Amino acid sequence: MQNINQTNIENIQKSKDLVLSISSPESILENSSGEVMLGLPSLFHGEAPEDPLMEDGGLFSQVIFGPIKDWFCKCQKYQGKEYLDKECEICHVKISSSDIRAEKMGHINLPLPFVHPLYIDQIGILINVNKQEMEEILNFKSYQITKINIEIINDFLDKINKEASIRVQKASSDYLKTGHELIEEFPEGIESGEYTLKLKKASSEKVQTILNISQIKKTAQDELYSLKLDSVMNKADLDKILQKFPNSFESKTGPELLEHLLKEIIPENEVVEIEKLLDLEENKYNYGFEKNLH
Numbered sequence: 001m002q003n004i005n006q007t008n009i010e011n012i013q014k015s016k017d018l019v020l021s022i023s024s025p026e027s028i029l030e031n032s033s034g035e036v037m038l039g040l041p042s043l044f045h046g047e048a049p050e051d052p053l054m055e056d057g058g059l060f061s062q063v064i065f066g067p068i069k070d071w072f073c074k075c076q077k078y079q080g081k082e083y084l085d086k087e088c089e090i091c092h093v094k095i096s097s098s099d100i101r102a103e104k105m106g107h108i109n110l111p112l113p114f115v116h117p118l119y120i121d122q123i124g125i126l127i128n129v130n131k132q133e134m135e136e137i138l139n140f141k142s143y144q145i146t147k148i149n150i151e152i153i154n155d156f157l158d159k160i161n162k163e164a165s166i167r168v169q170k171a172s173s174d175y176l177k178t179g180h181e182l183i184e185e186f187p188e189g190i191e192s193g194e195y196t197l198k199l200k201k202a203s204s205e206k207v208q209t210i211l212n213i214s215q216i217k218k219t220a221q222d223e224l225y226s227l228k229l230d231s232v233m234n235k236a237d238l239d240k241i242l243q244k245f246p247n248s249f250e251s252k253t254g255p256e257l258l259e260h261l262l263k264e265i266i267p268e269n270e271v272v273e274i275e276k277l278l279d280l281e282e283n284k285y286n287y288g289f290e291k292n293l294h
């Protein structure tokens with residue numbers, strides 16, 4: 001990077017082309033003079049500084065971007081051109097002309113992936129997701145299953161089968177028990193109308209219980225079988241299934257999901273190739289820019 005001086009400014013004014021291109025994370029870090037940690041004043045706890053954005057690490061930090069007053073460090077220990085490029089050991093501001101603030105860059109580390117609004121449409125086309133689906137993903141409304149935990153699902157299926165057969169056995173033994181009790185109550189057996197009536201009732205209750213058990217079993221099995229890789233669901237359905245069958249699958253939403261889908265369609269070796277091409281493009285433009293300046 002070079003200092004902006006009058007000749008350079010005139011050269012920039014004379015240049016006919018301006019190219020905007022994407023920078024790689026490495027190149028951003030390379031050109032950054034520091035991480036901007038403080039943004040809005042609301043991030044401050046306790047007493048807010050006079051101008052939070054001017055604080056060290058703030059959006060207008062002198063440590064990152066250079067002094068606001070020509071040849072003065074922030075604490076004013078060093079004053080004067082003779083200290084050019086000297087970093088103050090107290091306030092850590094490097095002495096220079098304040099013009100340097102126009103060209104120095106900082107960076108912000110994002111805790112989560114972020115989709116640049118300019119590329120939303122293009123990413124949608126690449127991964128074959130329409131505009132509405134894209135909005136739902138970016139608003140964290142749509143979740144996509146990215147991994148099925150087969151072993152856990154099989155364990156749940158086993159458990160469902162075992163529980164169902166235990167309950168069916170219990171319904172059958174309850175019915176037998178009722179039968180014995182009825183014979184004791186009505187020794188005359190089927191000759192008693194009440195005996196026949198009560199036995200029929202117990203029998204139909206047993207059938208109903210077994211039907212209910214098999215219905216519950218089928219619903220649970222259907223829910224587990226319906227879990228397919230790449231299927232999409234909303235947050236409420238997702239929570240419902242995970243509450244019933246914890247850890248049965250993994251899902252993603254938001255930019256993290258888009259990153260996952262992009263990685264799926266672009267193999268790792270191609271990413272390396274594309275990054276190389278982007279680096280070449282970036283260097284080409286940088287070269288063009290430098291050339292115009294001289």
Ligand SMILES: [Zn+2]
Binds near residue numbers: 074093
């Ligand atoms: Zn200082």
